[in-house]
Amino acid sequence: xxxxxxxxxxxICKSGTSVKIECRSLDFQATTMFxxxxxxxxxxxxMATSNEGSKATYEQGVEKDKFLINHxxxxxxxxxxxxxxxxxxxxxxxxxxxxxQKGNTIYFGEGSWLTVV
Amino acid sequence: QQQVKQSPQSLIVQKxxxxxxxxxxxxxxxDYFPWYQQFPGKGPALLIAIRPDVSEKKEGRFTISFxxxxxxxxxHIMDSQPGDSATYFCAASRGDxxxxxxxxxxxxxxx
Numbered sequence: 001x002x003x004x005x006x007x008x009x010x011x012i013c014k015s016g017t018s019v020k021i022e023c024r025s026l027d028f029q030a031t032t033m034f035x036x037x038x039x040x041x042x043x044x045x046x047m048a049t050s051n052e053g054s055k056a057t058y059e060q061g062v063e064k065d066k067f068l069i070n071h072x073x074x075x076x077x078x079x080x081x082x083x084x085x086x087x088x089x090x091x092x093x094x095x096x097x098x099x100x101q102k103g104n105t106i107y108f109g110e111g112s113w114l115t116v117v
Numbered sequence: 118q119q120q121v122k123q124s125p126q127s128l129i130v131q132k133x134x135x136x137x138x139x140x141x142x143x144x145x146x147x148d149y150f151p152w153y154q155q156f157p158g159k160g161p162a163l164l165i166a167i168r169p170d171v172s173e174k175k176e177g178r179f180t181i182s183f184x185x186x187x188x189x190x191x192x193h194i195m196d197s198q199p200g201d202s203a204t205y206f207c208a209a210s211r212g213d214x215x216x217x218x219x220x221x222x223x224x225x226x227x228x
Contacts, residue, residue, distance in 0.1 A: 044216075093160050107163060113158075
C-alpha cells in the first residue's frame with residue numbers, strides 16, 4: 001500500500017536552533033502534502049498545506065516565518081522549525097494526497113517527535 | 118471551532134464487543150469522510166473512508182455508516198480484539214483535501 005515516510009522519527013535540539021523534518025511519499029506522487037501538529041492526548045491540528053512548486057498556505061495562527069515549508073519535488077516536503085523554543089516541542093505529522101487514486105486518498109507519515117531543550 | 122464533533126471521548130468494551138464511535142458535521146461541502154486509527158507515538162493509519170453517495174461501507178471488521186440527511190457518520194468495530202485498543206479519529210474534507218479531525222475516541226478492548 002501507499003507509504004509516507006518521515007525523518008527523523010524523533011529529534012532533540014537546543015533552544016534557538018533550527019530543525020528540519022522531511023516527509024516523503026514512497027510509492028506515489030504527491031502534489032499536495034499537509035503538516036499537522038499534535039499535542040499529547042489531543043487531536044491533530046492542521047498547520048499548513050504544502051503544494052509542489054508553490055508557496056505553502058498556512059492556517060490561521062501558524063507563523064509562516066517560524067515553520068518554513070518547502071515542497072521541492074512531487075515526493076518530498078520539508079518542515080523547518082526555526083529558532084526553536086521549548087513550546088515548539090510536539091509531535092509533527094505529515095500527510096500526502098495520492099492524486100493517482102480515485103477519491104484522492106490521504107495517507108499519514110509515522111510522525112516526528114521534536115523536543116526542544 | 119471544531120468542524121467535526123466526535124463522541125464518545127473514550128469507551129471500554131469486552132473482547133468480541135462492538136465499539137461504536139459517532140461523528141457529526143455541519144459543512145455540507147464535505148465530501149470525503151475517513152477514519153484513522155492511531156497507536157501511542159505513531160502516526161494515524163487510514164482504516165476506511167466513505168463518500169456521501171454511499172450509506173454503508175465495510176472493510177474487514179470495520180464498518181462505516183453514513184447518514185447524509187442527518188450529517189452524521191459512525192464507525193463500528195465488529196468482533197473487537199485487544200489489538201484494536203487505540204485512539205480513533207473521524208475526519209472530513211472538501212475538495213481542498215484539508216482534513217478536519219474529530220477530537221478522537223480512545224477505545225479499550227478488554228480480554
